[in-house]
Amino acid sequence: MxxxxxxxxxxxxxxxxxxxxxxxxxxxxxxxxxxxxxxxxxxxxxxxxxxxxxxxxISNDNRLTAPEINNKQVSWSEASHYVASEFGKIIAEHGPDAVAFYVSGQLLTEDYYIANKLMKGYIGSANIDTNSRLCMSSAVAGYKRAFGEDVVPCDYEDLEHTELLILIGSNAAWTHPVLYQRIARAKRMNPNMKVVVIDPRRTDSAELADRFLQIKPGTDAALYNGLLRYLADNQQLDNDFIEQHCDDFASALAAVQPWTIAAVARYCELDTHLLSQFYSEFANSASAISFYSMGINQSTSGVDKCNAIINAHLASGKLLKKGSGPFSITGQPNAMGGREVGGLANQLAAHLEINNVQHQSLVKRFWQSPTIATQEGAKALDMFDAIRDGKIKAVWIMGTNPMVSLPNTHEIAKALTACELVVVSDCVASNDTLEYAHVKLPSTGWGEKEGTVTNSERRISRQRAIIAPFAEAKNDWQILCDVAKKMGFNGFDFTQPSEIFDEWARLTSFENNGTRQLNLSALVGMSTRKYNALRPIQWPCIANDSYQYGQVFSQNQFSTANKKARFIAITPQLPKQVTSTEYPLVMNSGRIRDQWHTMTRTGKSATLSSHITRPYIEIHPQDASQLGINNDDLVQAISKVGDVIANAKVTDSLRAGECFMPIHWNQQFASSANVGKLYATIADPISGQPETKFTAIKLLPVTFSQYMNVFVAKQCSCHANVTSHSDYWLKVNASNCSQYQLAFNDAVPDILHWCQQISGIKGQWSGFYEGTTQRIQCIANGRLVFVAMISDTQVTTSIEWINHLFSEPALNFTQLQSLLTATPDEEFSQGRQICSCFKVREKPIIDAIKAGTHRVDELGQQLKCGTNCGSCKTELSQLIKRHALAKGQQIDVLITV
CATH class of the missing domain: 2.20.25.90 (ADC-like domains)
Known part of the structure; x- marks a missing residue:
């Protein structure tokens, strides 16, 4: 046995x-x-x-198996030699600023550290930036202006011990669900805890709110300026803290004088009474947290918004105390780790300043490097502008997809097309950016990597490999070290990530002397065995001082020259892009619950793809009525720089005149659904973070002559044929098949022949024809391998039903008939999926609510929805409110954790 x-x-x-x-x-x-x-x-x-x-x-489909140069497979030795040689030639001819790295919050700290060391200490340029520029750089700049260092002064326990939690510019229920669940649990344990949600959209996070402020987009700084004035007018300042531990309060206070409650209410388009209540709650709460994310940061004045928030906390003394502080929540798994090691173009490693001569000397001496960057490099948007203009001639892109994530996609395409050398390291074989790569390097993905990451509360955790690297994939730090050594550089003879981490930890403590909060001296000298066993730990972690583990700014001493925090005088600014007669609507963007970034990983999961199966544009009912747009219609959004097509979602969750579209879809999954195409290249002048929460658009209904739903068995490789022969397409992955929603300007004359040609499938083909409605299917070796449903109106069919039929070893007569008549089995006619974990759909939930189940936990007991990960609890709460209230019933919505 x-x-x-x-x-x-x-x-x-x-x-x-x-x-x-x-x-x-x-x-x-x-x-x-x-x-x-x-x-x-x-x-x-x-x-x-x-x-x-x-x-x-973690499947191995769409993986690079070996390095490629100009689409030809080569050995690792040849690939690393080629990259080193080409970079070396360009540097020799044009100087170090002619090359650049664009890296990612998906990298581990050890990868990030080597990339930064190579670029800034050996190549001698600061042209290394990261996709964290797009999500966290305004928060970084705000903290540095106020505290002298990029230090988040809160931790997750604060969320559970606060009297007042303010979610501003954050839909944590969908973007940070685990923290949202911790908040929900804390609120149940302490019913006196108040939650205020401030957002232009009523998101799922508002389900927990005691107060919802539907603010005008871009007016957050004015809201907090008004709060600072309110605190001063009502004698709610912490004068001792201000006097002893802060500078420049007088100028900040002078700047907020115009911002009375009435002025803020007009500017932010808020109810005066609601605004007064919010200000009063903040003033009278013993503790308060402002929990902010992309809605604050992704703005042309994002840094000022961050500092307006910090000002209110400094003035009230509501920070560096349990349950209090300005808490910026990070978007990516290792954005914090990247910030620590200097992954941004305007910083050195270990929170040292790139324009500080002493700091330059410190890092150069520690690295014993031949040179050191002495001025900031090109930030993300500037970097791709410089590539387009020929100033940067080689770029190495690692673990990110700028053709989707950066704004103004047409300009990014121009840049990559014009670039002499584009090197891409990634864990996939194809994405929107890889199409432009001259060199493709297979890197390890999650599950194959070894190293560390740092989360939003400054906690370092180990990422450990659970499977062997696929094919010839290498870790990013290994790829970088190979290239560095072939460029003739010493200092890159690392054999394992523990050695890199030790060097990094030593740098944080080198000549630190208490000047920087980032200090990992207690972790210096770990053996590989201890590194492998490292438990999660917050920094600072200072040798021989365990009391200071995780404690920042002890005794209210900040990282400025005089150890005092700085107030910043804020003049609120509206977004730079403005609406007009031609472009009358505002487009906002953000994440959805079950997808991540550009869907490289999550798009593989049939379960995750089943919650929201297609890109959409939210539009207010008033605007939809004026434009003649109905729910689910295909619509085109057009800005001054680009356009997209998606299905309309008519909802009153946003304000009239405003729209919303998710960020995830790209040209691997849809013909024209990359919302980045709509955003111009406009950024905060301090942080360089682009404005991707606000652009002016117009909406137009889109009609086609013919619509088609095509389902193809997983083993059939016909993606290129299907997508290239349609005018609009959308792909959804299921476990047994891929679904394509297609549309055509001119109707296909011979549908059966078209289906046979684009699929390349040999089998038994049959069809059903009724006017403009047609259904075609193919059986091969007894199994269903192809289905097409065609009409002159949009075709909607349950992907779960078709996917189930593809799994059957042989279809019976009833199944074949239901397929030809497009009549799903009852179990697949239950509405959209709400609970991804247990595949609970909308209809049985609504039926249970109408039968008298009015608590989220009771729905879980009956149907299991919400009892695993809990991500669907806010949607369950919304359904209870909507359908119980529709019958005039009393409800008691309870979100349990």
Whole structure:
């Protein structure tokens, strides 16, 4: 009898900045079960739906198997030599600023550290920037202006001990679900805890709110300026703290004098009474947290918004105390780690300043490097402008997809087309950016990597490999070290990530002397065994001073020259892009619950793709009525720089005159749904972070002559044929098939022949024709392999039903008839999926509510929805409110954790 070998590996989730611990059980060295790590301080066993389904995303489809130069496979030796040689030639002819790295918050700290060391200490340029520029750089600049250092002064326990939690510019219910669940639990345990949600959209996060302020987009700085004035007018200032520990209060106070409650209410388009209540709650709460994210940062005045928030906390003394502080929440799993090691173009490593001569000397001496960058490099938007203009002639892109994530996609395409050398390291074989690569380098993905990440509360966690690297994939730090050595540089003879981490930890303490909060001296000198066993730990972690583990700014001493925090005088500014008669609507953008970034991982998961199956544009009913747009219609959004097409979602969750579109879809999944196409290249002048929450658009209905729903078995490779022969297309992955929603300007004359040609499938073809409605299917070797449903109006069909039919070894007569008549089995006619974990759909939930179940936990007891990861609880709450109230019933919505 063979005994199965069971083991457990603890690692960290690959998604947002919460940094959840993950337990992965292995059976005979293969991942068999994934759960939240019960003892990890970030999540205590909780996982959101994306984290829960991580194992769904580690398949090896769409992976590079070996390095490629000009689409020809080569050896690693040849590839690294080529990159080193080409970079060397360009540097020799044009100087170090002619090359650039564009890196990612998906990299581990060890990868980030090597990239930064190579570029700034050996090549001698600061042209290394990161996609964290797009999400966190305004928060970084705000903290540095106020505290002298990029230090988040809060932790997750503060969220559970505050009297007042303000979510501003954050839909945490969908973007940081585990923290949202911790907040929901804290609120149940302390009913006196108040939650205020401030957002132009009524998002799922508002389900927990005691007060919702539907603010005019871009007016957040005025809101907090008004709060500062209110505190001063009502004798709610912490004068001792201001006098002893702060500078420049008088100028900040003078700047807020115009911002009376009435003035703020007019500017922000808020009810005066609601605004007064919010200000009063902040003033009279013993503790308060402002929890902010992309809605604040992604703005042409994002840094000022951050500092307006920080000003209110400094003035009230509501920081560096349990349950208080300005808490910027990170978007990516290692954006914080990247900031620490100098992954941004305007910083050196270890929170040292790039334009400070002493800091330059310190880093150069520590690295014993031949040179050091002495001025900031090109930030992300400037970098691609410089590439387009020929100033930067070679770029190495690592673990990110700028053709989707950066604004003004047409200009990014121009830049990459014009660039002499584009090197891309990634864990996929194809994406929007790889199409422009001269050199493609296969790097490891989540599940294959070894190293560390730092989450939003400054907690360092180990990421551990659970499977071997696919084919010839290498870790990013290994690829970088190989190239560095072939460029003739010393200092890159690392053989494992523990050695890199040790050097990095030593740099944080080198000549620190208490001047920087970032200090990992207690972690210096760890053996590889201790590194491998490292438990989650917050910095600072200072040798021989365990009391200071995780404690920042002790005794209210900040990282400025005089140890005092700085107030910043703020003059609020509206977005630079403005609406007009031609472009009368505002487009906002953001994330959805079950997808991540450009869907490289989550798009592989049939479960994650089933919650929201297609891109959409939210539009207010008033605007939809004026434009003649109905729910689910295809619409085109057009700005001055680009256009997209998606389905309309008519909703009153946003303000009239405003729209919203998710960020995730790209040309791997849709013909024209990359919202980045709509945004111009406009950024905050301090942080360089682009404005991607506000642009002016117009909306137009889009009609086609013919619509088609095509389902193709997974083993059939016809993506290029399907997409190239349609005028509009959308792809959705399921477990057994791929769905294509297609549209044509001119109707296809011979549908059966067209289907046979684009699929290339040999089998038994049959069809059903009724006027303009047609249905075609193909059976091969007894199994369903192809289905097409055609009409002159949009075709909607349950992908779960068709996917189920593809899994059948042979279809019976009833199934064949239901397929030809497009009549799904009853179990697949239950509405949209609400709970991804247990595949609970909308209709049975509504039926239970109408029958008298008016609590989220009771729905879970009946239907299991919301009882695993909890990500769907806010939607369950919304359904209870909507359908119980529709019958005039009394309801008691309870979100439990």
């Amino acid at each position: 063979t005994t199965l070998k069971e083991s457990l590996i603890q690692t960290t989730c690959a998604y947002c900045g919460v940094g959840c611990g993950v337990d992965v059980a292995l059976t005979d060295n293969q991942p068999s079960l994934l759960e939240g790590m019960p003892e990890h301080p970030a999540n205590y066993g909780r996982l959101c739906v994306k984290g829960t389904h991580l194992l769904d995303t």
